[in-house]
Amino acid sequence: MTMKLWTTVFLAAAAILVTIAAGPASAKVPKTKWVAQCESVLSKDNSPKAKRVYCTCMYEDVGDIEDKYEYALERKFPPVHQGCYKKAGFKPPR
Numbered sequence: 001m002t003m004k005l006w007t008t009v010f011l012a013a014a015a016i017l018v019t020i021a022a023g024p025a026s027a028k029v030p031k032t033k034w035v036a037q038c039e040s041v042l043s044k045d046n047s048p049k050a051k052r053v054y055c056t057c058m059y060e061d062v063g064d065i066e067d068k069y070e071y072a073l074e075r076k077f078p079p080v081h082q083g084c085y086k087k088a089g090f091k092p093p094r
Contacts, residue, residue: 029065031056038070050088057084 038055039048046054059065061080062073074081 031059034059034065041070046088046090050090054084054088054090057087 035052035055038058039051042051042054055070058070058073058077058080061084062077065073
């Protein structure tokens, strides 16, 4: 093998090892914990069932949830937020 090929192989192996050693970039927040926290900060104008539907929808549609607060997800994923808002049947804000 030529020196250039050895260097490429070495760098690729090193990159793989660094990625494996680093582990996941962030941990996914457990669903029940996140949904409960989300429900607790939502407006009292909406029913508990509507809050649960909204928070569960946000959690499931976003995928890997790294943010602790739902308002951060609302800003990062506006279409998901709007769809979940409608699905929950939330009352419009006053």
